[in-house]
Amino acid sequence: MRYPTSKLPHIGLTIFSQMSALAAEYQAINLSQGFPDFDGPAELLNAAGKHIQAGANQYAPMSGLATLRDAIADKVQRCYQRKLSPDTEITITSGATEAIFAAISAVVSSGDEVIVFDPAYDSYEPAIRLNGATSVHIALVPPAFEIDWQQVEAAITPRTRMIIINSPHNPTGTTLTEYDLARLAAILQDTDIVLLSDEVYEHIIFDGAKHMSVNRHAELAERSFIISSFGKTYHVTGWKIGYCVAPKSLTKELQKVHQYLTFSSATPLQAAIAEFMVAHPEYEQQLGGFYQQKRNFLNQALAASPFDLTPSAGTYFQLLDYRNVSDLTDLDFVSWLLENVGVAAIPLSPFYKGGYQTGFIRLCFAKGEATLSEATERLCKI
The missing domain is CATH 3.40.640.10 (Type I PLP-dependent aspartate aminotransferase-like (Major domain))
Incomplete structure (x- = not known):
């Protein structure tokens, strides 16, 4: 059979999936994909189980x-x-x-x-x-x-x-x-x-x-x-x-x-x-303070690194300017980080039409302190 023409011919695996797969392959610390490595409130998790048992299915x-x-x-x-x-x-x-x-x-x-x-x-x-x-x-x-x-x-x-x-x-x-x-x-x-x-x-x-x-x-x-x-x-x-x-x-x-x-x-x-x-x-009013502590921890730990950064104003992501470190494209630089430093990050160019190069990469700081400590220690050794 002749398969129909793709409606999304230029779209493949997302950069998030690619970087997470590579992080697993290289056993790197994954600061690429945007999800916490900790659980939600125990009361919320227990409530889900309670409603399942009560028949809300x-x-x-x-x-x-x-x-x-x-x-x-x-x-x-x-x-x-x-x-x-x-x-x-x-x-x-x-x-x-x-x-x-x-x-x-x-x-x-x-x-x-x-x-x-x-x-x-x-x-x-x-x-x-x-x-x-x-x-x-x-x-x-x-x-x-x-x-x-x-x-x-x-x-x-x-x-x-x-x-x-x-x-x-x-x-x-x-x-x-x-x-x-x-x-x-x-x-x-x-x-x-x-x-x-x-x-x-x-x-x-x-x-x-x-x-x-x-x-x-x-x-x-x-x-x-x-x-x-x-x-x-x-x-x-x-x-x-x-x-x-x-x-x-x-x-x-x-x-x-x-x-x-x-x-x-x-x-x-x-x-x-x-x-x-x-x-x-x-609860939601406490969230900014919770993640601001993580942002500050990450940024303070990276003060000794060769990266330039401006503290994030929101989200649980932090941009790093790597232009003092390398003249590689961001895709090549995150690959280099994976292979040589053991930290997975996200390049920005896949999110720009035409792959515009900014000289910035993104880290996710929705992680535990031990994970952030190890990752920043590795980045500061560059």
Whole structure:
């Protein structure tokens, strides 16, 4: 038989999977893939087992358990002073990546354009392409990796259907400001462009800063899919439970897609998260301090290294400028690190159109102190 032409001919194994496989092969310390090497709260884990034993093992409602949607509405009100309808403006999804795909599929059609900011999370481009649309890439350049709003204005055409923003930003660790949201709102004011705001690291923000969620900006919120992840907040990335907040009309369209992707997500896990959120509404507010300690530990330990760095403003990622160390491309440099230093990192070029070279690599510091100590000791010997 003649197999059909690939819809994603240029997409292979993700750089995360590649680097994790190489880390295992070289028995390197894996600071590449973004997941914790520690477990979530014991009370949350125990609640999942309790709900399994209690029989919460059949399909949840398509939009998610009511208890969890209620808890999300309470959290958004508490954190961002936005009142939501749990019944018409919140959808539980199988991870944030499913929510991203469903949101793009819900409103983006063949011939449309979607503006993305590079380095961009690698699920955006395939979702856009599978829906027949074109990604319009705007590069965030070092050292600040800030959005140039004049470039955004210039990139908008009659075909622009969506803009995707991500704050705190993976992989650079930068965050958007109140000024950024105001500029974006002004640009979108007289358009029908939809905004997708990827906020999965919303509670991992440092140095006393306030997360500028689109939930805080009423004008933007009315045209936005706002997506977050319990995996990031509760250190349970393998649970793959996320959610999308959107106005009623956008939620209706998203759920049309969601019902044919996964229909619903793991019922006992939803029940456990809802129970934990109600019992510990303060938990997410402690997350920034928890990860800031890890960021500071990593950065202080790397002070004796030949790398230059600016402390991450959010996420659990830290960029290292290696240009004083090597003139290799970032892909070659992370390979050299693996083979010669025994530390796995992520290059930035795979997240840029055309493989733009920044001279930076990304480390994940969502690890235990012993892991970070060993990794930084090796890096300081370069």
